[in-house]
Amino acid sequence: MNDADGFIxxxxxxFGGALTTLIGAFTGRLMWHSSEVKLGRRKFFGKELLWEVPIAIGMALIGDAAARYIGLTQPVSTGFVATLAYLGPRGAEALLCGWLGRRK
Known part of the structure; x- marks a missing residue:
């Protein structure tokens, strides 16, 4: 490592690329979960927090595949994964539908 290396x-x-991708996905889901807590829709340590684990893992897989498809490299791909994880499956679906709709 040199002095110019960033956080990612x-x-x-x-940790390696795979764990970095998972950390990005979990961070994205935690940011979304925290905003729900702030709005009073959830308790921070409620059962809903457990449901974020499979969503984060799934979004890490989807985000990593999408990042590779569009040619993103590190650290941009980790930021892309974190963004998709924050959006979640419904947000990613809306983003994909909008993108595909513009391509036609």
């Missing part, structure tokens, strides 16, 4: 590059060096 540092995480990549310590």
């Amino acid at each position: 590059d540092t995480i990549n060096a310590f």
Whole structure:
């Protein structure tokens, strides 16, 4: 590592790309969950937090595949995964439908 490495590059060096992608996805879901807590729709340590685990893993897989498809490299792909994880499955679906609709 050198002094120019960013935060994601540092995480990549310590943990590897797969774990960095998962960290990005879990961070995205935690940000969304926290906003729901702030709005009073959830308790922070409620059972809903457990449902975020499979969503984060699924969004990591989907986001990593999409990042590779469009040619993103690190650290941009980790940010892309975190963004998709924040949006969740419904948000990602809306984004994909909008993108596909413009392509026709």
